[in-house]
Amino acid sequence: MEYRFTPPLSEADVRGLRAGDTVVLDGTIWGIRDATQIRMFDRGVAAPVDLHGTALLHVAPNVRKTETGYEPLVIGTTTSMRMDRFTEGLLRDYGVRAIIGKGGLSDVSSAAFATYGGVYLAIVGGAASVETEQVEAIENVYWEDLMPECLWQFRVKNFGPLIVAMDATGASTYRDVGATARSRLDAIYEKLGVTRG
């Protein structure tokens, strides 16, 4: 199924999504990264904005400072797994509904998506030129001292396609694909003349 949302997202919105669905977002999404979440969770500094119902992007921004703010040069997505341990806190403490990233998150995060009602949306990694075209503006920047790992407010249009890779039923495409690959290994080994060790 294909869905289009303009956040804020409700719990019902995300609980209706299934792994394999496609999502396109319009409106506001928020960019976060390692340092942003280290401050929020390890240093215990509350985020300066209300993140209930938001979609967060594991972002790798390359921006230029202008007189009025920041202009996006290249906005890409970074590997999510480095920030895996912050997922539960984002959902439980901040009411975040969607995390957009690449490469996927662990089964611990998968369980958190099921408990609190959230989804992981996979973006096509490395295709930053597509992503940059879909970011209309950088509307606000908080915690500028963490540059470029600030808390970014982006206005986006047709942001995606994003693939629901971990859903609120606890399903994970990464887990399924990994299990399928491992289940095929014996046959592949045999063809290669490899003895399983």
Place this chain on the structure above:
Amino acid sequence: MPSNVDTDLYGLLEELGGQLYLDAQIDIPPDVRAGLKAAMERESSQVARGIVNTMLRAIDISDRKHALVCQDTGIPIFWVTIGNGFEIDGVQLVAALTRGIERVTRDHPLRSSIVDPITRENRQTSTGEGIPVIHVEFSKDIDHLDLLMMPKGSGSESMSFLAMLTPADGLAGVKKFVLDIAVGAQGKPCPPTIVGVGIGGSSDLCTTLAKKATLRPVGERHSDPKIAALELELLEAINATGIGPMGLGGDTTALDVHIETAWTHITLNPVAVNMQCWRGERRRAKISRDGSYVIGY
């Protein structure tokens, strides 16, 4: 030392060093594009086709806007091959290429992705101790200087592995290692990847061969038929895992598998794997002794 090249060779190397680093991140090689298009036709999964289509769209947007395809500027790595009779001062070569990287990083500007490994200091120049990485080789078969540049992104570079296997593990052990790495990596190196495999040598030579292997154009086979056959066998095996584009399932986990080998010690059976993400970024200049040059991939 003056060179026997009829031009300001080091000025030219500075210019080209920076230009190749930038252009490699904008203009994806034709063989990689062809590989992605072939994947698009082969994929049976709709999700996988959608992902590869977005990759092709990213390449197209970058062509039109002269924009970077990915935000990761990577580690700048040069492969310099000095041809027969081409005289060059190595110290000045390194200095010129380093200046080229620094200049394009400042002028474009590019994100500097390079930090001190202990303090994590970033000079904002894309350079540092040992960076750019510069491999120098010599060839009696050419009389020009071949300058090949690859910006190596961290997603794929993180998926680099070496195993010092034993002779008893045999070629079967080598095959198993490569396959297990591909399965373990899943979506992390941004598949479909170009999988580089080094077999033999010492540990350092083995990992260098694996990285060098990723630079061979997609679809081009090793000149040794038995190694070429091994490449195709491993490519089929990796794609049979079903990991697919971005690890979300599909028929194309690797665009190609390339193997480079060196002879090794009687007690050793080294194998290394290095992966390049779906963009397969590389850019080349062939510099002649009259100072003229040709840009390619």
